[in-house]
Amino acid sequence: MPPRRRGASGYRGIRLRPNCGYYSELRSGDLRLGLDTYGTARKAARAYDAAAWRLGRPRGQMNFQDVYTLQQALDVAPASRLNTAQDRAEHAERQRRLLVAQEDERVMAEWRRRHPEDVAYEQVYWARRREEDTRRRREERLDRRRRKALTNAQSDIVAAGGRSIFTADDDCWLDIWLDTSDDTGEDDNGDDGSDLE
The missing domain is CATH 1.20.5 (Single alpha-helices involved in coiled-coils or other helix-helix interfaces)
Structure with missing residues (x-):
């Protein structure tokens, strides 16, 4: 497998986070080992190298070539982050x-x-x-379906020239029409649009 290319940080396995920290992550196939977020890319790269040494990665896949043993990698790696x-x-x-x-x-x-x-x-x-x-x-x-069917039947009778069982000023007719009408908006108040003041 060819070595992974170095990212924008200049180091392998290091990414810049939105909070301006550098996130160190080690990948092995589908496995991702997230190490931590560090203040500088160099510290994150040192932590990456220490983890890579622990996993037995070859030196060619390290960020720094000046380390020859696991102990040296651990010595130069940053200390664990202390909680505030x-x-x-x-x-x-x-x-x-x-x-x-x-x-x-x-x-x-x-x-x-x-x-x-x-x-x-x-x-x-x-x-x-x-x-x-x-x-x-x-x-x-x-009940809504029954009232809507009744209203539709009444409108069909009226449209055919017949006579409705409701009069024009019947409150029941208005209630049925408002409850079953699909095109009533929030501003409909049941009158003919004229304001009587």
């Missing part, structure tokens, strides 16, 4: 949230174990609520 106080605080907050979530799960499991009748009641309650909601939505949908 902010990093430690964020980590502690994440750990606290994780512990709270785990404690909640433990307490809920204990509650379910001690009170199986409450769990059964809750399941029945939510199943009943789902059934009621489904039934209510189905009834509303059927």
Whole structure:
């Protein structure tokens, strides 16, 4: 396999991150080993070389040719990045949230174990609520379809020269027309457009 070409950083396996750090990554076939982000490309390249030495890569695939042993590579590699106080605080907050979530799960499991009748009641309650909601939505949908069919039938009768069962000033006619009309907008208020003030 030909050696990987060097990127824009000038070093093999080093990429510039959007936050102006240099990310060091070692690839082996489909495997990607992300090392860390460093302040300079040189430090990232030294860390890359130390990892490449550990994996037994040939010296021709290293960024620096002045290293002859693994120990030399480890000696010149940058030290592990120390966490800042902010990093430690964020980590502690994440750990606290994780512990709270785990404690909640433990307490809920204990509650379910001690009170199986409450769990059964809750399941029945939510199943009943789902059934009621489904039934209510189905009834509303059927009612809308019925009113729309009635309106369409009335408009067909009127269009054919017949007489409607609703009068022009009947509120029921207006309600049915507004509920079943597809072209009503938000600004439709049910009048003929004239403002009576």
